[in-house]
Amino acid sequence: MVAFGKKLKERQIQEWQGYYINYKLMKKKLKQYAQQIEVGIQDRRHVLKDFSRLLDNQIEKIVLFLLEQQGLLASRLAMLDEQNNTPQQQPEISQILELREAYRAVGQDLLKLLFFVEINAIGLRKILKKFDKRFGYSFTNSYVKTRANHPYSQLQQVFKHVGIGAVVGAISRNLHELQDRQGSYLSIYDQPALPLEDPVIDSIKAAVDRLTHSTNFLNFLAQHALIMQDELPTPVEEQVDDQKYHFMSLLLNLANTFLYMVNTYIVVPTADDYSLSLGAAATVCGIVIGAMAVAQVFSSVYFSAWSNKSYFKPLIFSSVVLFVGNILYALAYDLNSIAVLLIGRLFCGLGSARAVNRRYISDCVPLKIRMKASAGFVSASALGMACGPALAGLLQTNFKIYKLTFNQETLPGWVMAVAWLIYLIWVGISFKEPSRETEEHHLPQESNAEAAENDAVEKGLKQPLLTSSEDKQQDEDSEQECDESEEVSPESHGPATSIRSAYRLLTPSVKVQLLIYFMLKYVMEILISESSVITAYYFQWSTSSVAIFLASLGLTVLPVNIVVGHYICNMFEDRQILLASEIIVCVGVLLSFHIINPYSVPQYVCSGLILFVSAEVLEGVNLSLLSRVMSSRLSRGTYNNGLLSTEAGTIARVVADGTITLAGYLGDSKLLNATLLPSLFICISSIVATCFTYNSLY
Template identity: 80%
Template sequence: MVAFGKKLKERQIQEWQGYYINYKLMKKKVRQYAEQIGVGSEERRHVLKDFSRMLDNQIEKIVLFLLEQQGLLASRIAKLGEWQEALQQQPDISQLDELREAYREVGRDLLKLLYFVELNAVGLRKILKKFDKRLGYKFTDYYVKTRANHPYSQLQQVFKHVGLGAVVGALSRNLVELQDRQGSYLSIYDQPALPLQDPIIITIKSAIDRLTYSTNFLRFMAQHALIMQDELPSPIDDQVEDQQYHFMSLLLNLVNTFLYMVNTYIIVPTADDYAMSLGAAATVCGVVIGAMAVAQVFSSVYFSAWSNRSYFRPLVFSSIVLFAGNAMYALAYDFNSIAILLIGRLFCGLGSARAVNRRYISDCVPIKVRMQASAGFVSASALGMACGPALAGLLQYKFTFFNLTFNEVTLPGWVMAGAWLVYLVWLWVSFKEPSRESEEKLYSTEPKVESSENDSLENGFKQPLLISSEKKQHEEDGDQEGDGSEEGPEDSRLPATSIASAYRLLTPSVKVQLLIYFMLKYAMEILLSESSVITSYYFRWSTSSVAVFLACLGLTVLPVNVVVGSYISNMFEDRQILLASEIVVLIGIIFSFHLFVPYSVPQYVISGLIMFVSAEVLEGVNLSLLSRVMSSRLSRGTYNGGLLSTEAGTIARVIADATITLAGYLGESRLLNVTLLPSLFICVSSILATLYTYNSLY
């Protein structure tokens, strides 16, 4: 295995090596601080000031070199501009081609400079995290607060590529003018709908987006899937673009995701009526809806482990179990058994293969299309969430067939059972199980076994070396790079082997992000699961009305992500959007309470819309930050970051649904306020926790 320091050095541009952050030296310094503090020979104040001074010097070295290179690039573009002016007077086709290539050469050098900045940004984040973990200080909070917002901040120069945007603009404008359509006087400023499609500019824009976490709709949607990307940039990542993958298998995974979300929400508008038809209280709908989430807590773990060996078999198992679960859910009406109803929903939860769907994208989809596949995963979930209630609203029929009852409460079960049966046949005929060997080759971007550590982390595979061999190699790397023992558990390349070991890898920042994810899932589940009971009690809404309301909420997901991904996330930092979204969720919760005035439809609809939309915005930035602050050991294996976030969200849903049922014993008149109180408390707690770790989210 290759230690981070060695990997960082391998990806450096040789002629610029003296200008990179000296990660090895700073890591050695952190180890010395730990030893000195351990024997009581060093004071905390002195350590903070000494390390701050060292970090300032490193950043200044980077920034001054960056400014020097920017000046050289600007000078080259200015000379090429003079050449271009001369050619406009006396056009020469051969020289125009030569000039165009000269501009592209400047673009390639600019791309090298962007990779230089990004490598240093990753190194800075790593050393700040290592200092906090090793010494137990909140150094990152102190350093970012005192440096990032200063008017002469050199830290911002590294993380915000100040000045490079102007160089990109000059390149883009001049290359547009050199295109064959130059006679039309088109400009990059006049025609934003017709951007320059020159490959080098597209690559540069992608590098800038990655450096600043600037984003677009597609990237923002992909963040929701929490599929890890390589944190160390490398131009050679593009080599995998020509590799083949099985599109139909990817499509089947996305269809599985869509159907499962339809299955989850198709019963929400009718769960209270079904419970009452079987002799239970309307608020038992919380248990009916939550039973699926209870089982999913366990199924997420074994499906994640199963996907280490196969994708086809767990998907087949999932389809069979979901078919059986939905059939039992529908049959419970004729058997007049609430037990069969709940067992059917438990079976549906045991068939949750979302861990397999996510792992397939991470393991088997080439880097070229992984972002699109991740966005497809999230879009399929969102569409399923909208289609579930909408479909329930359409199933307003009643008839019997072979002594089986088909009505508005049983039809969701029968329809989903049929859908899973059709899916199972399609899966059996069309799915192609990828070979593990081909997957290893697909994502190996370097010829040596020590290929990109983060590529292997993304893929989630165990290395074909014995543990003892891995430890030996790690020690050798440590001797060469000064890693030594201070790498500790965090930088071990082995994935977490249990929920407990994964939990021990959680830093305060990661715990806060998981708390936020828990909060938003809890608030959304309360809103959705009790909607049929609340609207029936206060407004006498029919099943169709509830279905339309829930479907409209689900349909806001994609438009909201378009706005946030294309505009808001490019204007503000993720941590700013995170805090603002939490505050808006809090406003939505407060506005939802029934206090002194009669409860009205506008109050319920507007407050629900505020809560749901802000929670959707919050989920995207929350998972984006979570992927940046969590340990690399949690990016692969069975107990990965995706599983932890899924478990946090699923447990939140279970507790929310249990809260609805328990609050029902106090009466439907108190249900709304009683269920909102925990949401209010958790939301306030998450805001305070965010403020506590705000400067570590950098």
Template identity: 80%
Template sequence: MREMVAFGKKLKERQIQEWQGYYINYKLMKKRVKQYAQHIEQGTQDRQYVLKDFSQMLDNQIEKTVLFLLEQQGHLASRIVQLGDQQGDAQQEAEISKISEQREAYRTVGEDLLKLLYFIEINAVGLRKILKKFDKRFGYRFTDYYVKTRANHPYSQLQQVYKHVGIGAVVGALSRNLHELQDRQGSYLPIYDHPTLPLQDPVIDSIRAAMDRLTHSTNFLDFLGQHALIMQEELQLPAPSDQKVDDEKYHFMSLLLNLANTFLYMVNTYIIVPTADDYSMQLGAAPTVCGIVIGAMAVAQVFSSVYFSAWSNKSYFRPLVFSSIILFLGNAMYALAYDLNSIWILLIGRLCCGFGSARAVNRRYISDCVPLNIRMQASAGFVSASALGMACGPALAGLLQTNFKIYKITFNQDTLPGWVMMFAWLIYSIWLWISFVEPSREFEEDHTTSQSNAVDSSALEKGLRQPLMISSEDKKDEDADQDYDDSEEASEESHLPANSIGSAYRLLTPSVKVQLLIYFMLKYVMEILLSESSVITTYYFNWTTSTVAIFLAGLGLTVLPVNIIVGNYISNIFDDRQILLASEIMVLVGILSAFHVIIPYSELQYICSGLLMFVSAEVLEGINLSLLSRVMSSRLSRGTYNGGLLSTEAGTIARVIADATITLTGYMGVSRLLNMTLLPSLFICIGSIIATCYTYNSLY
């Protein structure tokens, strides 16, 4: 909340007075949207006229901004050319003072370039917001039309706002010249010949960060961190006071404990997958009851995500302690169910494990207590811990192949996962109690007054409105539009977090809903593949528990390499929406290739189709959440009902339904299990592809 209130203030502070006439006039366009709505209601204008008129207005606004942008690029380029001529003379004379002056001159150009990048970013954000507002008012189809007709046109000015190809040359020239002026033991090394040598200059670092935000360029850590859906604010430059508060609240060991909780929970989730069918049969149930056994944890997580997210508003330590205790008890019950010969004890134990899911706390700790400058790395750590736990769980199960008794308590491949995790949570609880530091809440209390004042003054700031205004003229028009601003605009841009599931749902645009559907689909497909793997491979190939464990661990180990490839290369070559659609199609191909038709079902077919489904779903998850974090309302970045909670709920519900599908389909016979569980995956995947095509241009 503190960062969101400061967000509007920082935008106001960054506006450049002499450039105000060249910003996109967000206020004017917002008022025009209101007028269109009134005219349509009165019948004085039709939708076709509104479409054309507003398109022309947007074209004019974008053209004004782009021409100014090109003019400023030219000025910067001219200054760099002049400095280049002076640089040659300075290097020939090799005077330290002149070289130092050259550096400062280039840095001054860099600071002006940084202002221009912020100018572009503010206009890009404003353009996205006015398109979203128009869609919200008139049926969500204008963005699709406008992007489709403008984005790919050879004379597209929209591309200049979002892609700004020309400015990259200015950035490159500035970086190269500063790099050559950097003294490296008496030699000047060109940046192109020695790309691995870093340029230590804060101006260049800031420029690169701004360029990456504008182009959505990623590296492995950025892409991996986006999986956590810990939403990053646009124009992420915290004020010094905000950074101080973050530093005071941050504690490395506490972050490490949160990541350890994430890792252990994922191990706990998947350690039983290779043996759940055998355990069910040992207790007198059908092997497909493994679906309920595995899914019981997800059922409880649907509810635990909400109360843990709410609890983390007040504390992080207490919910983590509660989580550890519940998971300790749940695993003990899971292990004891064998000797008690009770499937119900087994299921209750798994439900307890689900009620101990503190992933919402882990995510909220990173979002609230980790400074912005390392938040993406912490988010990547969260995702890496999850991926590693997913791989280690089945692998550990494959190692627990033994059978002995101690005082009538059985230790075998079915019960040892419970005993091992019970012991792991005991050790974790002790570590947590000794090392965790509860972040101080005094900082948030100190900011309460300033937050309320900021909310009260929202009529003056209105999020992005102020820097996008041409001027503060025409007070009467502003007053006349006040009722509209206070109702619709305040609800959209006041940055207050959603206070209920209903209010969070109302903030979801059709494109966001489609992306949540995609997330549901990929989690459903992955859960079907993983949860029924033991039953399917035993029926068709007579795989042992160790073989199933190796297969599942192998799938889990693909997560990080796949994200390295996509994050460093693929996402920087293709648009996210292109990768999104291509990944969905590959998931569909994997599903189709997994069906058992007339020919005998082979291990090669199962492994290849499973690998294709899993890897494609992993790529899809990263790209989908990357897009989701950009198009989702900033009001969903904090509070109990945040974007991370919504995505977690969508994925968890998908897992519950998938596991229930396995158990229900099992009553039709194991021979039909594979095809009957793949059919829903097929239909949901096709539906998500159609929905993606429908909202494709709104993802621009």
């Protein structure tokens, strides 16, 4: 694999060469520090102080150049404004076109400057991560905390590109007016909802979004899928994507996601009654619901590996296994066998093809619509989560055909079996397997922010991260030396090849994010899975009432994401929302405890709503941060970040359902508090862990 520094050197722009972060110099410094510490001639305090000073100098160089370039752009815009505002009786079309091209030229130079900022931000993040990894210090935490929060922060200039917004506004406003100069005096400020159809502005907006991590509803929703959107494709990449893309195949993957989530939650309102009818305790519903998650722990791995070779065959296999699983689930009633019931749910879990669904979007959907496809993936999941319990509430009937019973307990199995049979036929007729030859020449789209940053640096930006004051041979030798000291073996450049190697790539920040993901899935599963037992014991709710409650919770997912994506994420940093959401989840757990008699419906519903909504908010920002702090090596291959997060969430569901079953031995009267205590402990642990790594989530 070509060394990182060499790839960057090939993309250098000579006139800006001296103003980029000197990444090579700092890598050499890390090697020197390691040697000096090893022989005992340097201590930790001096190393931290010296490296901080070096970073400060590098950042100051970048910021001063950035301000200088902003001034030059502002001067050009001022000259163009004079031409644009010069009184003329009737401006000629040629003059308008000339001005538009001049503004576009400024826009192109601004885009280059934004890429300059982005490259340096990438370099800073990478070198900070390398320092922490090399020496085991929390240097990033202390450095960012002291620099970013200072009133004269130069670090904020790099990460928040202060001042560029005014230049973007000037270009946008003038291009809009020149585009619509037909007697109208309205500006972009008068009609903010009207988009400016200009590719330069679109590119600038995309670049600004990457730097600020600002978002909208689609972006925020798409982050839940852990499929990276912020990439800078080359025309060749776009052409390859278009060759592989097939709309009906994408639709089939989204339908698979929707049906699987319906299949997961359609049994929740009736699982306790089904368990009782087969002679088991009502709390065995935890095992019935959780059996699907247990199997999914394993199915996620083999489906992720299978998707390296095919998308069609895994979907066929998934449909067949789910069809069989639901048939077994339905037959368990007439066979009077709890074992058949559990085997049926295990089969359903073995048919979980979510890894294939996610991978198809990542690899086979064009970049221009991948964000929408990712949002569709999450929306299909949310809709399935709401439709599952709602559908169960409608299946209130009881009749027999021959020896087969059709009632509220067995109908979920029969209905889903028919649905998967129809889906199987649909896949067989309509799915188109992408060309694997094309895929061999197309690098897998990386699904986290660091990987996208690397891709942006190495493929699209054509700007330097290194400076060179030595001759060519010395430069190459120095880079090779740094690369050798930085990496253990060539294999360290590739994707993780096992769960163990993937785990080794997890930094403390990533581990905390996965803990948070575990926590939020755990508390949500406790709330949902035990709802039928809790409401039957305290409130004597019917199956229909439980179904309405669960469906209402599921329907909050999209509205909550609209509010968070449109407003909250643009008002606060992700890490601020993360910590606040964790605290609110903790409050929701505390409010759910049965302490005061009688335990009322308003208390249960309100606490459940608070818990569920805050967990939904937490999931979005958690996955957004996770994508930025996770290693780029975890964006590719079988053991990728999507798989790791899925496994963390699935294990959380398994543990939660197991907790419900074990707590059931204490009796229904103690079930609620017994299951909430572990939730509270895990929640508090995640808050404490977040506080320790807060400043590294930057």
